[in-house]
Amino acid sequence: MKRWLRYWVGRYRLAWKYCPVCNSSPPKMGCWVCEGSYDYGSSPSGLGGPLSAERALLWRTRWDRVMGR
Ligand SMILES: [Zn+2]
Numbered sequence: 001m002k003r004w005l006r007y008w009v010g011r012y013r014l015a016w017k018y019c020p021v022c023n024s025s026p027p028k029m030g031c032w033v034c035e036g037s038y039d040y041g042s043s044p045s046g047l048g049g050p051l052s053a054e055r056a057l058l059w060r061t062r063w064d065r066v067m068g069r
Contacts, residue, residue: 017051
């Protein structure tokens with residue numbers, strides 16, 4: 001139950017192109033989803049970004065693999 005909620009909270013963060021694990025602001029070095037990438041969000045963040053569609057899909061694939069059913 002809790003895991004299910006956490007999964008969807010993460011999917012919501014991913015929909016906004018933010019990392020569901022470290023929240024991307026700032027990104028955590030060695031994060032298993034975003035790898036500390038400064039590419040996040042849908043507009044330039046100052047240091048990087050926006051997150052490309054390819055990387056957004058990669059993040060979502062990682063999240064689904066670990067947190068999904
Ligand atoms: Zn992260």
